[in-house]
Amino acid sequence: MITDPIKKAKNGTYYFRANLGYDSSGKKIQKYRSGFKTKKEARAEYSKLLLMKPEELTHSKDKMSFKQYVEELFLPWYKTKVKMQTYENRLNIILKHFPYFYKLAVCEIEPIHVQKWQLSLSKNLKPSYVRAIQGLFSIAMDRAVVLGIATSNPSKIIGNVKKQKPQIDFWTKEEFEKVISLIYKEDFYQHFLFISLWFLFMTGMRIGEATAIQWDDLDFETGVLSIDKTLYYKNQSDYRFTEPKTKASVRHIVIDPTTLNLLQEWKEVQQKLIKTNFVMSYNGIPTQKHTIAYAIGRYAKMAGVHRIRIHGLRHSHASLLISMGENPLIIKERLGHKDIETTLGTYGHLYPNSNFDVAHKLNGVIAFKPAQQNYDDSPKNQFTVNYLRRREYEKVQ
Template identity: 70%
Template sequence: MPRKQAALPHHQSIGKQIQKYRSGFKTKKEAREEYSRLLLTKSDALEEKQDDVLFQHFIEDIFLPWYKTQVKGRTYDNRLPTVRKHFTFFDNLITTEVTPIHVQKWQLALSKKKYRSSYIRNVQGLFSMAMDRAVVLGLAESNPSKIVGNVKKTKTKIDFWTKEEFEKVISFFYKEDYYQHFLFISLWFLFMTGMRIGEATAIQWEDIDFDTGVLSIDKTLYYKNLENYSFVEPKTKASVRQIALDGDTLTLLRQWRNVQRSVVQTNFVMSYNGIPTQKHTLANAITRFSKKAGVHRIRLHALRHSHASLLISIGENPLIIKDRLGHEDIETTLDTYGHLYPNSNFEVAHKLEGIMSYQTGIENEDTSPKNQFTAHYLRKCLKSNNAITMQ
C-alpha cells in the first residue's frame, strides 16, 4: 500500500512560494493533520516576525483598537487626536527600532513648541502605555520611554478671578436680554460652585433642592455634537457629591428658571435653547465680557479655580474645599491651591501670640551634672555677681 504525500507550502525570504513534500503517511487524514500542523507552525513563525511592524501601523491597527476597550468612550475620543498629532514623530520607524534617543529627541521637539510640561507629561504617558503594550505583544524588547523618563514636573500657575474681578465682569451683562441672562447665570453658577464644566452642563433642575438648598452632582455630560451627547459617570467616586448653595445663588436660579420656561421647555439648567450649552459658548463670553470689564481673560476651567480662591480668601477649611470640588484626597487640594494661602503663616503667628501663660522658676531645682559649657557659664555668672557685690 503506497504511503501518502502532503504538499506543504513553504515561503523563502524572497517571497517566492514553493512546494515542499513530505511522505510516509498511512492515510490522507494523517497527511491533512500534518498539513494543518505545519500551517500553524508557519503562522507562529510569521507572528515572531511581527517585530518588523511599522510604528504607525502598530498604533493604528494594534494599539488604538485595544486602547479603545480600556477606557471610557469620551476619554478615547479626547485622546485620539493627541495620539495622531504627536506620535507621527515615530511613524517611519520599525516598532523595535524606537530607542531612548528617539524618545529624548521627541521630548525636546515638544518642549520647543512651548507646550506646558504637564501636557507633555500626559502625551508621553500615552506613548509609554503604547510601548508597554508593544512589549507585552513581543513587538518591542523594552519600553524606551521608561528608560528616558518623563519631563520634569513643574508647578503650573493657577489662573483665576478674584471676587472683585468677577464682580466687574458680571456687571456688564444685561439680564433683560434673554441670551445674556443665560450667560450671566452660567458663569455665576460655575463661579459660585466650582463645578467642572462637564458636571455643570449636566445639571438638571431636579438636581437642585430649592427647599434644602442642596445641589446633587452624580453625572457629567459627554458632548460630541448637537445630536450626540449623553450622561456618563463622573470623573471619580469623589466627584459624586452634594454642594450647599448660598441664598443669592438659589434666588438667581429661581429667576432664571422662570425666564427660561417662558422661552423653552428643558430640564437642563445651563441651556437657552433646549440642549446643553457648549464649552466654546461660555469661553467666548468670557473673552468678550472680560475685555469690556478690563479684566484679564481666564480659561473656562479657571472659574473652578476662582471658586477655590474665593473660599480660601474667606478662610474656609481645606477639607471643605476638597469636598466641594470633588477631589479624591486633601493632597490634591493642597498641591493645587496651597500657594493661595500667602498670609496664612502670618495669621497663625498672630493667633499664637500671647496664647501661653507661664512664669519661670525663682530658684534652680535641677541638680543634674553640668557639662563644660554650662559650667563655664555658671563660673562667668558667679564672677560677675561677685564683682557687683564688691562694688
C-alpha cells in the same frame, strides 16, 4: 478545543500571535506577524517560527510597522481600557503626533528617535501637553513589549519632560464683579450667560459637572446641590451622562441664598420659553463649553480684565474661599478633590500670609509665670556648672 492561531484582519490580510515557550531567563517568548495576503502564507511563517530555537527567537525582531501596530492592535485595545470620552479626546492626540514614528518598525524605535521627537514637540507645545503626548506613547510601547513586538520601551529610557507646576489663573472677586455687571439679564440669552458664569464662579464645579446639573439635583428648600455625574458633549445630538472624574467628585455642596435666588429667577424665565431639566440651557439641550469660553473672552475684554479659561472659574471659587479664610479641608470637600494634597498642592501658594497670620495668633497664647527658684536637682553637666559659676561670679561683681 484548539483554536486556529491564524486570524483575518479587517483589511482582508492575515495575522497571528505565536506563544513560543520561554527563553533562558524564563521570560515568555511571543511573536506577532501580520500583513499576509493569504492564510497559507501566514501559516507557513507560523510553522517556521515553531521550528526555531529559543535563542534564535530571542534575537529575531518583529518587523511590524508602528503605523500598523497603532491602527490594528494598540487603538482597539486602548479603546477597551478607558472611558469613551477619554478615548475620543486622546485619539486626536494619537492621530496628530504618533505619525512621527510611522515610517519605523516598532522594534526599530530607539531612544534617540524618542528624544528628537520630544525636543521637536517641546519647541511649540507646553510641557504639560508634551508630557501627556509622551505618556500615551509610553503606554503604546509598553503594550508592544507585552505583545512581544518590542523588547523594551525607549520612552521610559529617555524619560518624560520635567513636570512644571501650572500657573493658577483666576479672577479676583473684584474682577468677577466687573465682568458680571456688564451682562444684561433682561435679554434671555445674556441671562443664560449671567447664570452660567455665576453658577461656575460660586460653586467651583468642573464644566462637565455644571453642564450636567439638572433642576432635580437642586433642593431649593435646603440649598443642597447634588453632584453625581458629568456630561459628555460631542455635538447637539450626541451627549450623555457619564461617571464623575473620581469617587470624591460625587458630593453635596450647599448653595448660598443669593445664588439660590438667582437660580430660582432663572428657572422661572427659562421654563416660560423652553422645557428642559438642564440648568445651564437656553435652547433645551445642555450648553457646550465653547459657548461659555467665548462669553468669558468677550466680557473680559469689555470689562478690561484678563481672560481666563473656563477652569479658571473653578480656581476663582477656590481663591475666593481662601481669601475668606476658609479651611482647606472644606475647600477640598467642596471642590471634590481626591485628597487634601491635591488641594494644597494646587492652591497652597495662595496663602501668602498664612505663616504671619499663625505667628500673630500664637503671640501671647501661652500664659505662665517664670519660676522663682530651681526645682530640678538632677545631675549637672560641665556646661551647666560653668554657667552657674559665671552667674554667681556676676552677682558678686
